[in-house]
Structure formats: structure tokens, C-alpha cells
Amino acid sequence: MLGLMMPTPLLIQGLLEHAAKWHGSTEIVSRLPEGGPLHRSTYAQAHDRARQLAHALTRLGVQPGHRVATLAWNTHRHFELYYGVSGIGAVCHTINPRLFFEQLVYIINHAQDQLLFFDLTFLPLAEKLAPHCPTVRQWVLLTGPAHLPTASTLPGLTDYETLLAAEAPDYQWPTFDENTASSLCYTSGTTDQPKGVLYSHRSTLIHAYAASLPDCFGCGARDTVLPVVPMFHVNAWGTPYLAPLNGCKLVLPGPGLDPASLFELFESEQVTFTAGVPTIWFGLLQFMREGPRRFSSLRRMIVGGAACPPALLRAFDEELGVEIRHAWGMSETSPLGTVSTLKADQLALPEPAQFKVKTKQGRVIFGVDMEIVDDAGRPLPHDGVAFGDLLVRGPFVASDYFG
Known part of the structure; x- marks a missing residue:
């Protein structure tokens, strides 16, 4: 039935x-x-x-x-x-x-x-x-x-x-x-x-819904989103789709990705959420320290494309009051696969233990099924020690390559 x-x-x-x-x-605000x-x-x-x-x-x-x-x-x-x-x-x-x-x-x-x-x-x-x-x-x-x-x-x-x-x-x-x-x-x-x-229309929309979840990007109609990740890099991690889905104000930085230009946009447009790779944020961190400067609106950022160094995560959290969410993915997963946010039971952990959780790439989001297997295809434990071949499937995961 x-x-x-x-x-x-x-x-x-x-x-x-x-x-x-x-x-x-x-608004959609764009630097040309x-x-x-x-x-x-x-x-x-x-x-x-x-x-x-x-x-x-x-x-x-x-x-x-x-x-x-x-x-x-x-x-x-x-x-x-x-x-x-x-x-x-x-x-x-x-x-x-x-x-x-x-x-x-x-x-x-x-x-x-x-x-x-x-x-x-x-x-x-x-x-x-x-x-x-x-x-x-x-x-x-x-x-x-x-x-x-x-x-x-x-x-x-x-x-x-x-x-x-x-x-x-x-x-x-x-x-x-x-x-x-x-x-x-x-x-x-x-x-x-x-x-x-x-990618397909279906996969893109389901990914946009998944990215919008509170423990992923968590953006809503009161947010101002500025994707630093380029629109030529895995569709800017889905931000051009999740912003209109949720009614977010969208700020597009053009080619000006130097720290001074980004900070000016963050402040003038009251950006609350951003996403990009660690190298961009290291440059911005140095710029903020030289002022010293502080963000008046930025509260949350996704870091992906490479592992987020613990020092970067701690500096943005403790010095600038910005929550870094460490994420992992690849072009083949549209790209979101995992995001690191604390669960309720982890809030009771001592601060060093909480910080250790935040430095990891996080847990699998809904829409992604992930398994690690050995050379014989046998599942391995998710214990942070075992390693093998990674298997991923889901409605926004590639089944094959084009052509």
C-alpha cells in the first residue's frame, strides 16, 4: 500500500x-x-x-x-x-x-x-x-x-x-x-x-535539509550566512541552497578573501555564520589578534576541507567567542558526512574531554551510512583505533563518476 x-x-x-x-x-549582498x-x-x-x-x-x-x-x-x-x-x-x-x-x-x-x-x-x-x-x-x-x-x-x-x-x-x-x-x-x-x-535535484535538496539541522550548520531565518568556501568547491558545501531554503540573509564575498576584506564584511553585514578551510581562518585569527579586534555578530563557523588544528579551534572559542564545528566530507558526499557537536551527555565531561571531542570530525549525520571494513570486507569497530577501507552510502552520496 x-x-x-x-x-x-x-x-x-x-x-x-x-x-x-x-x-x-x-538581502543577497555581493562584492563584485x-x-x-x-x-x-x-x-x-x-x-x-x-x-x-x-x-x-x-x-x-x-x-x-x-x-x-x-x-x-x-x-x-x-x-x-x-x-x-x-x-x-x-x-x-x-x-x-x-x-x-x-x-x-x-x-x-x-x-x-x-x-x-x-x-x-x-x-x-x-x-x-x-x-x-x-x-x-x-x-x-x-x-x-x-x-x-x-x-x-x-x-x-x-x-x-x-x-x-x-x-x-x-x-x-x-x-x-x-x-x-x-x-x-x-x-x-x-x-x-x-x-x-x-549531483541530482533530489540529492541536492535532501543535502540542504540535512545541512540545515541544528547539529549541522543550524542556520535559520535570523541568520546571516557568508560562505568563504568557493562556489566552485562542492557547491560551496551547500550554502547557496540552504540559505534560501531557510530564508537566511546571504553575503557573497567575491574574490576578496584576505582577512581585512572578510572582517569588514562580517561586521558591516552582521554575519552570524560562515564556512571555510583552516588556512583562511588562520589568516583571519592573526588579523584579529593584531588589532586586537572582536566580532560583534559572528557566532558559529564550519571548518572543513582539511583537519582543523586544535589551536585554531581553541583560539576562536576562547579569544573570539566563535564556535567552530569541525566537519568532514568529500565531493562524493555532497559534501557533508560528519559534523562535530557535543551531545547532551558530553556536556557533563570535564573541559579537556569536551575539547577532545570537538577536535574530531564528529558523528555521521542523517542521510549518510558509514562503515569501516578490513581487507576481507568485515566491519571494524568505531573505536578511534581501528582503520581500514571507508564505505559510504546515502541519498546524497555518489553511486558512480560521470562519464
């Missing part, structure tokens, strides 16, 4: 539709690669622009399943691409510009990207890539006409704002199978060439 619940598919565009309807005036004042918009405006983008993509011949690439920082335009591309049934392929040039050529050709959207910062790189990427038939600079170069070797180069200006914000999002591919990331943490991890 089946339940009598509506079979509404879990689709990414529904997140932005929800945010536009119920959190329409909530071309400089100038902060760009301010709202979820309602982002939804309109994503629908204009959907019209433009359709006019340019993008069809369901086609891959559309981005070489971009964390900005409002990149956020719109997350939704405009996936919302029409195409695949948003976020490219990590920090890969070797040969790897970039490989993944663009392997993905068979049709269009490539890029920030002004990456214009020289795009011009260098173009002769090696025959599948890319349109190059779009993520800026307005004032910053479009008068001469470029890129075929059919146009700017993003001109592309959107030609369209109306009335695109009607289609409904399709929730298992439809939505986004593509290539992981370099592998042997041989980078391997593509192909």
Missing part, C-alpha cells in the same frame, strides 16, 4: 521560488570582482533574474542535460546561475580555476560544456582556454557592458547583464524527474585525471 501524499518532485528551482515568496525582501560598492539585491529580485537567465539559456539553445560551465567567485550572478541553469533541466558545471591548466582543458572537454560564464578576473584564463575547448560555443562575461573588453579572442563574447536585459522575468519553471542531474563538480583528490561527481 502506498501513502496518499502528493508526489511533488524535489527540484532546486523550488528553493528560490520559496525564498522569493516567503523571504522576498531578505570588477570593484565598486557592494551589490545589494533580494531573493525576489534574484528569482526574477534567474528566470530571465532561463529564457536566455533557452534562446541560446541550451537543452535539458546540457552542461553549462562557470569560472566564477561567490557573487550574486553566480548564485543566479546555480538556479537558472539547473532550473531548466541543464547541468551547472562549476569549474575550480585553481586546477592545473591541462586539468581545466580536460574537464571542460570531458563535460562537453556548451556555454561558459566567467568573471572578469578570469578573462585571460578564458582566452587561453578557448582554443582547446571546441564544445564551448558561447562565452559570457559575468559583468555589465561597461566592462566588456573592446577586443577579445573569445568567439561570440557577450556580457551577462546584456544577456538578461533582453529577457522578461516570466519564465515558468518546468517540472521533471527529481533524479535529473543538476550540477557537476570535478574532484582532484584522486588518481589520474579529475573525476566528475554529478
Whole structure:
């Protein structure tokens, strides 16, 4: 017997539709690669622009399943691409510009990207890539006409704002199978060439729900979220999806990831939650100590991508009053796999014992099933001593690599 619940598919565009309807005036603040004042918009405006983008993509011949690439920082335009591309049934392929040039050529050709959207910062790189990427038939600079170069070797180069200006914000999002591919990331943490991890609408939404849990990111409509982790790194760990899901104010730092620029944004926008890798936070910690400076609003951060050194965790906690949540994951898990937060019975432990728990990568979150096995496939105890092969499965865990 089946339940009598509506079979509404879990689709990414529904997140932005929800945010536009119920959190329409909530801000999206973005620092732009071309400089100038902060760009301010709202979820309602982002939804309109994503629908204009959907019209433009359709006019340019993008069809369901086609891959559309981005070489971009964390900005409002990149956020719109997350939704405009996936919302029409195409695949948003976020490219990590920090890969070797040969790897970039490989993944663009392997993905068979049709269009490539890029920030002004990456214009020289795009011009260098173009002769090696025959599948890319349109190059779009993520800026307005004032910053479009008068001469470029890129075929059919146009700017993003001109592309959107030609369209109306009335695109009607289609409904399709929730298992439809939505986004593509290539992981370099592998042997041989980078391997593509192909996410689905369903996996992305379930991951966004999981990341929103109190013992994970724990963000709500009263939070201001600033993802330092790049949007080209495993979808910024899901923050561009969980922010509209929960109605969070979203602050996107662009290319300015130096400590002074980040601190200025944290303070001016009253950021409460952030996420990034340890190297960023060590630089920020040194900057805070030199002032000395203090955060007026920041309360919580996720640290992942590499093990969080105990000294970093203790310094942010004791000196700056910021809770660090140590997390582990990988591209193949969307990426969240474990998060370290204290359970009720651990609150009674002495402080050194509590701190030891916090320095570990934590416990498995709902939606992830994890096991350690020996060479014969026999389960090993989760005792902090045994080690073997790691097996992971779940609704937002990759079953295979793309292609």
C-alpha cells in the first residue's frame, strides 16, 4: 500500500521560488570582482533574474542535460546561475580555476560544456582556454557592458547583464524527474585525471535539509550566512541552497578573501555564520589578534576541507567567542558526512574531554551510512583505533563518476 501524499518532485528551482515568496525582501549582498560598492539585491529580485537567465539559456539553445560551465567567485550572478541553469533541466558545471591548466582543458572537454560564464578576473584564463575547448560555443562575461573588453579572442563574447536585459522575468519553471542531474563538480583528490561527481535535484535538496539541522550548520531565518568556501568547491558545501531554503540573509564575498576584506564584511553585514578551510581562518585569527579586534555578530563557523588544528579551534572559542564545528566530507558526499557537536551527555565531561571531542570530525549525520571494513570486507569497530577501507552510502552520496 502506498501513502496518499502528493508526489511533488524535489527540484532546486523550488528553493528560490520559496525564498522569493516567503523571504522576498531578505538581502543577497555581493562584492563584485570588477570593484565598486557592494551589490545589494533580494531573493525576489534574484528569482526574477534567474528566470530571465532561463529564457536566455533557452534562446541560446541550451537543452535539458546540457552542461553549462562557470569560472566564477561567490557573487550574486553566480548564485543566479546555480538556479537558472539547473532550473531548466541543464547541468551547472562549476569549474575550480585553481586546477592545473591541462586539468581545466580536460574537464571542460570531458563535460562537453556548451556555454561558459566567467568573471572578469578570469578573462585571460578564458582566452587561453578557448582554443582547446571546441564544445564551448558561447562565452559570457559575468559583468555589465561597461566592462566588456573592446577586443577579445573569445568567439561570440557577450556580457551577462546584456544577456538578461533582453529577457522578461516570466519564465515558468518546468517540472521533471527529481533524479535529473543538476550540477557537476570535478574532484582532484584522486588518481589520474579529475573525476566528475554529478549531483541530482533530489540529492541536492535532501543535502540542504540535512545541512540545515541544528547539529549541522543550524542556520535559520535570523541568520546571516557568508560562505568563504568557493562556489566552485562542492557547491560551496551547500550554502547557496540552504540559505534560501531557510530564508537566511546571504553575503557573497567575491574574490576578496584576505582577512581585512572578510572582517569588514562580517561586521558591516552582521554575519552570524560562515564556512571555510583552516588556512583562511588562520589568516583571519592573526588579523584579529593584531588589532586586537572582536566580532560583534559572528557566532558559529564550519571548518572543513582539511583537519582543523586544535589551536585554531581553541583560539576562536576562547579569544573570539566563535564556535567552530569541525566537519568532514568529500565531493562524493555532497559534501557533508560528519559534523562535530557535543551531545547532551558530553556536556557533563570535564573541559579537556569536551575539547577532545570537538577536535574530531564528529558523528555521521542523517542521510549518510558509514562503515569501516578490513581487507576481507568485515566491519571494524568505531573505536578511534581501528582503520581500514571507508564505505559510504546515502541519498546524497555518489553511486558512480560521470562519464
